[in-house]
Amino acid sequence: SIYKKPVLFFNSGFDCNCCVIETFCDEKTLVISDKLNHASIHDGILHSKATLLRYKHLDLSHLKILLKKNKDKFENIFVISETIYSMDGDCVHLEELINLKKEFNFLLVIDEAHSFGVYSYGMAHNKNLIEYIDFLTIPLGKGGGSTGSYLICNQLYKDYIINKGRKFIYTTALPPINIAWNLFILEKMELFKDKRQYLIELQELAHSLVKKYNMNTLSTTHIISIIIGDNERLDKITNYLKEKKYFVYGVKEPTVPKGTSRIRIGLSPSLSKDNIIDFFQELNYALNTFF
Ligand SMILES: Cc1ncc(COP(=O)(O)O)c(C=O)c1O
Structure with missing residues (x-):
């Protein structure tokens, strides 16, 4: 194998x-x-x-x-x-x-x-x-x-x-179709190299914006959680982002400890760099507007 x-x-x-x-x-x-x-x-x-x-x-x-x-x-x-x-x-x-x-x-x-x-x-x-x-x-x-x-x-x-x-x-x-699909993914893995490289670029960009806006995260990877606080504030922020057409899910207490409800962003190579820049601008606005 x-x-x-x-x-x-x-x-x-x-x-x-x-x-x-x-x-x-x-x-x-x-x-x-x-x-x-x-x-x-x-x-x-x-x-x-x-x-x-x-x-x-x-x-x-x-x-x-x-x-x-x-x-x-x-x-x-x-x-x-x-x-x-x-x-x-x-x-x-x-x-x-x-x-x-x-x-x-x-x-x-x-x-x-x-x-x-x-x-x-x-x-x-x-x-x-x-x-x-x-x-x-x-x-x-x-x-x-x-x-x-x-x-x-x-x-x-x-x-x-x-x-x-x-x-x-x-x-x-x-069923065999699942197994065939898994084999297909394994065989094609090398062909996704450009996408993986691009994802690293998106990740670096996103982390630089997190830093620029002083957002609270422990992430070092393509999964970026921004700690918001309580569930109520999280709802206000995710609702605002949804109005702006960003379909963002919050991770709420009790899945995470009290006071650490968060927005979780999973980066994907289907996003453009402008998508990332615009999103973090909106998130920064929401963080400074809703308490
Ligand atoms: C770290 C980790 N391990 C295992 C699983 C379980 O995998 P599956 O969804 O295939 O049951 C998950 C989530 O689904 C997970 O996040």
Whole structure:
């Protein structure tokens, strides 16, 4: 395969994450999970008999403290992270995480839902790090423009899931048209190079405008969340933007913590640079008008 490792296809990213964790994590396992990991990861842990610890979001020094404290107390340790996080558009330091793996010898699960496509075959593939990741999940619902998820892992784990993974076995496979579409996307990935390059330009432009207008974001990627405050202010701002024909969705409390309701912008190569400039001008106006 492109990934030079066995691949197993799941009907959804949710099932893929859940299945990996509930199949391999037992009562002798410690799972250390990023505090903001996706619901599918949390559910997988809840369905397993493992002990759970969570480290502060993207804080690998906190992860290291937890690893040091617990390294001799369990038979296995699993560490789970996403690459890009969709609520803020912030991103894990994958190389650093793999350095920790080399030091503490845990099993590493990485979810690339928000980096496949934008980073071609994914961030781990781009950085040549596939071999260090024990379970790489690639949900296709975002940049993949599809449905389902690849799981990239070694042959032993793959065979085990085929025989034991309940969310792999006890569900009907997706129809062939979906599989053909996924293959089509994989084959054409190289042809989208110009679009990916253009997306980086849009991303740089958008981030320069965020800075210029002093907007509040944690993003370093193509997903840009601007923290607004409470739900009421968010509604006023998104309504204004909708009147201006920008179809902007807010992410509200309780999906995000109180007081951090936000506008989430997902950049796409179908936008022009003028679209971005005009949008941020309107957003800046709204931020300075509605309180
Ligand atoms: C990080 C992440 N992982 C997994 C999933 C689940 O993937 P799917 O929609 O294919 O079930 C999502 C969202 O859909 C996600 O954002």
